[in-house]
Amino acid sequence: MAAILVPRLGRASVEAIAANAVMAGALPEHLPVILAAVEAVADPSFNLQAVQTTTHPCSPLVIVNGPIAKRLGINAAGNAFGQGTRANAAIGRALRLTLQNVGGARPGQEDRATQGHPGKYAYCVAENESASPWEPLSVERGFRSEDSTVTVCGSEGPHNINDHGSSTAEGIVTTVAGTAAIAGSNNIYLGGEPLVVLGPEHAATVASSGWSKDDFKRALWERACVPLGRLAPENIERFATIHPEGFKDRPAATPAPITRDWRDIMVIVAGGAGKHSVYIPTFGATRSVTRRITD
Numbered sequence: 001m002a003a004i005l006v007p008r009l010g011r012a013s014v015e016a017i018a019a020n021a022v023m024a025g026a027l028p029e030h031l032p033v034i035l036a037a038v039e040a041v042a043d044p045s046f047n048l049q050a051v052q053t054t055t056h057p058c059s060p061l062v063i064v065n066g067p068i069a070k071r072l073g074i075n076a077a078g079n080a081f082g083q084g085t086r087a088n089a090a091i092g093r094a095l096r097l098t099l100q101n102v103g104g105a106r107p108g109q110e111d112r113a114t115q116g117h118p119g120k121y122a123y124c125v126a127e128n129e130s131a132s133p134w135e136p137l138s139v140e141r142g143f144r145s146e147d148s149t150v151t152v153c154g155s156e157g158p159h160n161i162n163d164h165g166s167s168t169a170e171g172i173v174t175t176v177a178g179t180a181a182i183a184g185s186n187n188i189y190l191g192g193e194p195l196v197v198l199g200p201e202h203a204a205t206v207a208s209s210g211w212s213k214d215d216f217k218r219a220l221w222e223r224a225c226v227p228l229g230r231l232a233p234e235n236i237e238r239f240a241t242i243h244p245e246g247f248k249d250r251p252a253a254t255p256a257p258i259t260r261d262w263r264d265i266m267v268i269v270a271g272g273a274g275k276h277s278v279y280i281p282t283f284g285a286t287r288s289v290t291r292r293i294t295d
Helices: 014-023 028-041 048-053 067-072 086-101 169-180 200-208 213-223 233-242
Strands: 002-005 010-013 059-065 124-126 149-155 159-162 195-198 225-227 255-257 266-269 276-280 289-292
Touching: 002 028, 010 014, 014 028, 014 086, 028 059, 028 067, 028 086, 028 149, 028 289, 059 067, 059 086, 086 124, 159 169, 169 195, 169 200, 169 213, 169 276, 195 200, 213 266
Parallel strands: 059 124, 195 266
Antiparallel strands: 002 010, 059 149, 149 289, 159 276, 195 276, 225 255
């Protein structure tokens, strides 16, 4: 493996990645996950050049699926995006150091993020497959359940979704849609693949109404819209040059959905006990990439 990482056009050899992994506190058994993540971000569809240099606060989020997540102890349950698990921290940090030291995205120089977010230190989670009522992300994308994979997304930080009252899928999707319909989001004009991370209790509520994951995505896409009247005229003019079908000469009541197509919404299950989920917008001008992990 020898991926080329922009903007520096650095050669991410196995040796270079391993050196950054050591600095991140990774163990030898973490290296296959890190290698697969580096390969994924180097895929042209991920648009690493933009992700590395934009003023937007995005950072590659690593989502791990399959048997390797449990074997390495990658946290998918309580506090999955938080502290306390070496594998999550080391894998996420190793990718960040590789992107900075090999790819050349130095904070305040090539990396022009206006504020950034804490995921720029380390951003790694596993899907809680055992708590999910649906097939995992990797199987959705054509891999076998026994395959171990990483998926990388150019993601913002998690936005909490608090719903302790809903007992139906309709209720949950209404709350999620209200959180996702953000006037300042890149996704409403650039498209992309925003991520919904349903907590196991919310996922169980949705599934108990007989909804599939696709049912949830379609319903969310229909509801999570920003009326153009909530946007400044200057922004509508700018957005119309990028996505004219959605914004050019449209009345104020026209809804701007959070993606171009309902299938672009990503949904995984992660977290522990508690009626919380999170919504994670993305840079927009990026596509998630999934790679099989080779042990």
